[in-house]
Every structure is written in C-alpha cells, then in structure tokens.
Amino acid sequence: MLNQDGRRICSRCGKALPHTEIRCPKCGTLNRVGNVFCDHCNARLIQPSQILPPDVPTPAEEAHESSSLKSIQLPSRAGSVEGSVPQAGELPDWLLDLGIADSGDDDANGETDEISGQGSYPDWLSNLFDEDAQLVEEDEELADNDLSLDLEPEQLPDWLIGDDVALTSPDAGSAVEEVPDWLAGIEGTEEMSAAVEPESLSAEIETMSFSDSFGWGLGEEEAPEADVIPAEEGAELLQADVPDWLSKARKFDEDEVVFDTAVGLEQEDEISDQASVESSLELPDWLAELGGVNAEREESLAAGNESALSGVDNTVGLPDWLLSLVPGEATAAPEPASVPAPASEPVAMPDWLSDIGAESSGVSSGVFTKHADTVENEVPESEGPDWLEHVVAEAAPPSLASGVPAFLGEEIQGEPGAFEEEATETPEWLQGLEFTAADALDSSFAPDVALGKADMPQWLQDLRPPEVAGESGMGGADTSVLVPADIPDWVQALRPEAGEQGKGTRDRGRWATLAEPEGPLVGLHGVLPGLALVDMTPESDNGRKDAIPEAVIQQAQFWQSLLEQPRSAERPVARKVRSSQASPVVRVIVFLAFALLSLFAFLLLPADLQFVQTMPRTLAPGAAELVTSLDRVQPGQRVIVAWECALPYADEMFQIAAPVLEHLDDRQAHLVFVSTIPEGTTMGMSLAQQVRYQSELSDGGYLLGNDNGIAAYLGASEADAVQHVVVLSSQSERFRWWVEQVALTGSQRGTGLSLSVAVTASVKPLVAPYLQTDAVQGWIAGYTGGLAYRQSRGEVLTDFHTRAWDVLMLGHWFVAALLLLGMLYSLIAGKKGVQ
C-alpha cells in the first residue's frame, strides 16, 4: 500500500515505513522527506527547479542540460564524454576576459589599460603572451613560403561558410537574413554584400584565406569590411580598445607578420572601395580597429611584399591551449612539408596543456601556414572535439592549394545552392554564444567591455586548466560539470536495501558538546546534544572542524549521505487514491433510495399511520416556557424579531418560526424585523407574509457592525418601548451576540428585557448552555421544537406536519442504518476500504 509522504508508519498495517531524510544545506539538520523548508533553520531544502515537473526545463537546465547533477551520483565520470560535443551556452568570465576589448572611451588611458589589463589575467596567461611573442618571431621565418591555407567547407563551421555565401550567392539578401543576429547586426556586411558585384565577389572569395575568415577567433581580422578603415584611425583606436593581449599580438603583426594573401589584395581593395566607409563606422570599435590593422598590413604588403606569400600567424595573442581548440586550426595547422617547422619549445605550459601539446606539437606551435596534404599527419588525436576530428579526416585536396581557400572552393564552384543552404546554418554551440552589448554587461566586472559575453562550450570547459577554473569560481568542487554516473557495486552493497530503513543519525558517533563559551550556562558541558562530524555545520562545529580539512569532511558527508539512502532511488511516492467508479454510483443510489422513500411516505402512506408515537412536546422542554413568555405580549406592543438565519437553513427555520409568528399575530404584536445578515429582514418579512401576519409589521433594517450594531439598535430610542426580543437563529455566534447585548441592555435599563429563542437543530448543541440560563425565557430548536410549540399552544397537528414528522424520523433511521453499514464495511474491508 502506498502511504503519504512523511508517514513513518503504514496507515494500514501500522508497521514502520522506511524513510529517508533530507539534509538541510544550511544547518545540516535531517528533515523529513516532503519538507520544503528545514524544520530547524527554515532554509529551503528543495530548490524551485527541483519542484518543477521533470519535463519542464528550468533556465539552468537548459543552459547546462547535460551537466545537471542528479540525485544520487558519484563524481566518478567527468562530463567530458558528453561535453565533447560543443554545446550552446555563455562564455564564462575567465574566457570573457580573453575576448574583452577595451572600449574606446578612454584613449588616453591606453597604456594604463594595457598594464592593468595584463595584470588582471592569470599568471599562466600572462606568461603565454610573452611566449606567443617568441613564437611569432619564429613564425616569421615561415612567412616567405608560398603556402596558402586550404580548407574544405566541411572542415569549417557552417556559420563561417554562411558568411562567405552571403557575399557570393546570387540571393545574397536571403542569405544575410539567415546570418545570426549578432552577425547580422554588423551592417557593413550586408551593405557590402549588396554593393559588391558578383564577379568581384567571386574574386574576393578566391582571395580569402584562412586568416581572413578565421582571424576573428584569434583576435585579428574580423571581416573584410574592416579593411576599409584607414590605417591611421585604426591605429588610434587600436591603442584604446584592443585588449592587451591583442595589442601585443598586433605589434608583432605590424612589424613582422606577413599577412596572408594567396592571390593578391587587389580584389579586396575593390570590395573595400565599394563597401564604403560608412559601413565600417557602424562596426563595433574593437572590430573597426582590427580593420585598421588590416589596412596597415595591406599597405605594407602592397609596398613590398610579394603576393605569393601566404604565411599567416594567427596564433599571436592566444594561449596555445586555446589555440589548439579553435575550430579549423587542426586542419590548418599542419606544417609545410617542404619547410621544416621551427623548433617550437613548449614554454611554461600547464601540465594538462603539455599533454595536449605532446600529441599535437605542430598545433601548439601556432603555425598556420601548412600544406593541406600534410594535415593528416599533424592532426591531434585525442584532445580535440569530435567535429574537429571529422575535419581532420577530410583534409583539403591539394588542388585547392592554388589560392582558393579550401573551405570555399569546391562547394562554391560546384553546388552553390546547396552550399548556401548548408553554410548559413549556425552551429549549435555557436548559437549559444549570446553576444550582448557592452553596456549591458556588468560594469563592475568590465566597465569597458566591447565583446559580448557568452558561455564557453562544455567541451572547452573540460579542458580548462584547474587554476582558471578556480579563478572563475568554478573550481573542482563545482559539481555542475558532473554527469550521472553509476554507483559501483561495492558501494551498492553497503547501502540499505530498498525496503530497509536508513540508519539515520542515531548510530553515528557523536562529538561531545563543548563547554558553553558564554551566557549563564558558561562552562557547562553537554548542554546541547552532540552531533556527528558529518552533521556539523560551520556554526555548530565549535571549531572542531579546523583540525580536519574541509575536503575530507565534504567527502565524508558525501559518503554518509550516499550510504544512508536505500539502494533503490525510488522512494514511496504518495499517489492520489483514485476513487473507484462505484463511489458516485453509491452516493446516487443512497440519495435516490432516501428520496423515493420519503416521496413514497408523503404520497402513499395512509394519513392515520404514524410511525412516531412520541409527542414532540416531550422532546422540547422549552416550548411551553416560550409559549408562556409570548403570552405576555400585549396587543400593539413592539416585539423585535431578530432573523439570524442563513439561506441554507431557511426551510427548516420556516417550520420553526411559523408557529411563533402565528402566536404573535394572535397577540396582535407589532413585529419589527431586524438582522445582522443583509438578507435577513427580507427573509423574515417573507415568512410573515406566508403565515399571513395580520398585525402591524415593519422592517427594522440591516444592523451593521455585528454586535456593535445590535448594541446600538437596542440602545436607540426606537427600542425603548420594546419589552420582548425573539431571536430566530441558525448561527451560534450571532445568537450569542443577541443574548449578550440583550442582557447588557436589560441591565442598563434596570427593567429587564425578555428574550425568546428559536434555533435550528444544528445550532442547538452549541447554544445549549445559554438556553439553560435565566436570560432566555423560552426556546425551541428544530422542526421538532416547532411541532412541540404547536402542541403546547393546543393546536392539532395537520397531516402535513405529522407526515413530515414521520418522514424525518424515517430519515434518521435511514441515516443510522447507513452509518452502521459503513462501520461494518470499514471493519471488513479495512481502514477506509482503500487498498
């Protein structure tokens, strides 16, 4: 049998139920399952996200769907398995720092920003800046090689191809619409795509190299339109807005790095001229500055550099570990076969990165000028994501090394339509990079942020160095990156059985309570019950936890919580007992039986057949006193009739009050109906009309203020002549008001105020103590009381009265039989008769 949550014993058999407890994250108190808040400190035990139905993902679940921590899991398997697939999300803070470019509002503080910016990075990252500078110098030697970076479209993310398609497709407008919003916001792209002739676009596509398209990821070139920015302007902006690490990288570019142009820069200049300068003005500052860098490069290239050079150094400014993770780098990284790669020593890399570098030394060198035919030999095997391995497997054909970028050549020439459709799709992991405006970012974090904030993909999070994770507040203790794991068998064997009760805290060793440090009990030991160390909170340990490392305590708490819970994760869940289909049927049958029985009694039973031989007068001892009390009413005397009966009891009250009103009519009393119920006087007046009240009748009105209204009314001058009050009530509280205020008014007058009462049967037990006092001269209750009043007055009961009296008595017997049957059924079928 399923029991409700929180039950310690079975509601049917009475046996103890196995139960688990929820440990309060704040005070450590074990609470019952089902508690939302801690019984001790009222802290929330169950987060709202856990209360939601499992099919309703919370925002956190949507962001970290694969990394959410389930109920009972061991951190035995990290999330790298699932995290190998790039996922959507936002960049963490530490990665955001890498991409942040200072806004251009503080040009004068460029140097300060450079210094401070560098200082804000972790040491390992700052060191990498210097290392990158050395690498750039080494790469410089490779710049003279006539090697272009050839990639196939399949090797690049779709979003990157889509940008190019926007330039080349005849239906450029529609292609632009499919560009992600953050990219579409760069209006220069659209304008340029609309302005450039198809022929020139094709030429431009041929000239685009890996560095043109991929440079954004390295903090270099973002888009071709950035090239139209004058070099002077770009240089000025660069001083202010480019992040420090990027500034360093740019210095090398300006002086030594040879920009990659496989065919020539003439086509690029053509596009730049047509794209107009306005487009660049609408670009973000950091992006416009990058264009300035390109302009400078183009100038230097046009002046003396040969067009056959395709050496690109996109690696400057990025740590090697991040460089190795950039999409497409693996395919672009292989070293040229003809030129021996410079001896790039792994300088001061983290250990985890050294491991990666050992497997892909060519990548770690940061050289991008490599032949496509050597890609297969240089691909890192294990550390890259799956999609990267796929790219490596499909290396670019050698035919594309003649100047057409590998990722653009074949598809564009062959099937442009299909290529457009595929290329304009943005990968999921990139869609999760929600770029936001710089002013929307937290100013306390980076007041001059130009780049958007986004989450780092899971696969990238898994490859972070530990120190970076610690700095970003997502250290090793963060379990959000864990994935559900199986509990080992040997641990399962130590856990309680599924139906077994957990040991709880009673069996744990407890630390004796320390002496009270202060207060009236200072120096006393054992004032508070001792707690096990794993149950202690920082507030309750009294400093004893200082001797044990926190990590050890956390591990012990984890194991304790694991071993306390039964092997089966399923716990008894209260299910709503599904009412059987027979319940409504039974109810209807009972009702119809009683209704038909009553109807049969009213219609078919002979009039002289009386089931009830008992005289009603014997059942209502107060009826005679009430008659006697009302007999003292003089003709024309004002009598206050307080109608305090609610609507549901109107039928019953009519049968009770009718003989009283008839008696008062016989006494020719002047009735004044009042009530503390808004509809009370109307109901009373209606009853008076039904009984054909012939004497004077008036509506005293609704008495606002409950007992205050009653007191005010009785104290008013219009009630001075009143000597008698009749209360007709179905509510005990209102009845009490009248009794109290009549007694109070009578004591104030000194002459007394007679009070007569007629109440419904339901209220009689509640007001019985008042009926026994001297304050009430006479009373009747229920339909029986009405009949007793008639009999007390000497009336002969009509057939209707006797028949209704019989049916009412039959109804009582019917109800008694039902109660008896229900009791027997419960005894036979068990408690509540529910399985």
Next chain:
Amino acid sequence: MQGVVGVVVGAVITLIIFSYLLGDNVLYRWALALLVGSAVGYALGVAIDYVQKWIADGMQQPDPVVSVAYAVPLLLGLLLLFKGFAPARFLGRISVVSNLSLGYLVGAGAAVAVAGAVLGTLIPQVRATGTIASVGPGLVQGLITALGTVVTLLYFTHRSRPVSGNVEPLPWYVRGLHMVGEVFLVFSLGTVFASAITSGLTALVMRISLVAELLRPLIGQ
C-alpha cells in the same frame, strides 16, 4: 403562476445541487456561484441603500450640529476606503489616516464585546451552573458537567518531546483522564454531527414535501 415558476426553478436548482453526488461539476459550481453571488450582490445593495438613507437623513436635518454628527460616520467610512489602495501609490501611502477609523472600530467593538460577554455569558453561566448543582438531580448533572470540562481540557495537555529520543510515558492516572476526556469529546462531536444531519434532513424533507405536493394531483390525491 409566479409560485409555480418559483417552485420549478427551485426544483431545478435543487437537482443541480444534488448533481454533486456524481462529483464536482460545472452545474454544481454554477449553483454555488449563484448562491454566493446573489448573497453578496444583495448585501452590497443593502449597504448602499443604508448609506444613501443615512446621507439623506443627515441632509434633511435642520440642525447643522446634527448634520455634522451624521457626517462623522461617513467620514470615518471614507477613510477606510484608503485601505483599498496599494501602498506604493499616493493614496495608499496616506492610508495611515484610516487607522483612525480602525482604532475607533476596534476600541468600540472590544468594549461592547467585553461588556456583553461579562453580563450576558460569564455571569449567567456561573449562575446557571450554581443553580444546577444546588439541587438533588441537578447535582449529578453539575458534577458530570464539571468532570467533562476538566477531562476535556486535560486531553489537550501538551507534552514536550525529549531530545534524546523516546517520549516518557505519562502516568497511568493522567492517561486514564485522557481517555475519559476523549469519550466526552466523541460524544460532543457526535452530538454536533447528529444535529447537523437533523438540520440537513429537515431541509431535504421539506424539499421533498414540496415535490410531493406537486405530484399529489397527478396521482389523484
């Protein structure tokens, strides 16, 4: 004709109410809403009519002093309306002035209630108890009443749970008094339940009697 329509409408609504036997349904809830809505609407109409009459009486008073006396309750009532505004709004921020009305209501209400309770409940109950206990047969009744009161109160004695675990059992005589008090409680609640059933049956019988009156001509009676 009006009476017949009333009976028919009443019978239909009664059947709708009885449809709850089949479970909660729209018709049943509609009937409840009709009852509650009618009562509230009627109460609102009565209150508005009351205030209108009050204002009219005050304006017809020839004595200005009396007219001002009529205006005081209206002013206090208007101040209470400020409680209906949100605290963030201007009228809500000045709703503190309505505390004057509330203070008057609470003070006057407490005074009236205390005086009425003392003179109408406490003293008469004590006197009645003494009267009952003074006579021979009433003495037994008085003793039973006193015993029932004591043991019922003892039944609700609260116990603190020891921290160490097991709850120390109460003495046997206290447990015995608890049982006696429980018996009194069962009888009291049973009496209230039976009285409620009696009222319900009375209402149902009255309804059925109306139907029987309608059917009586059909069967030749």
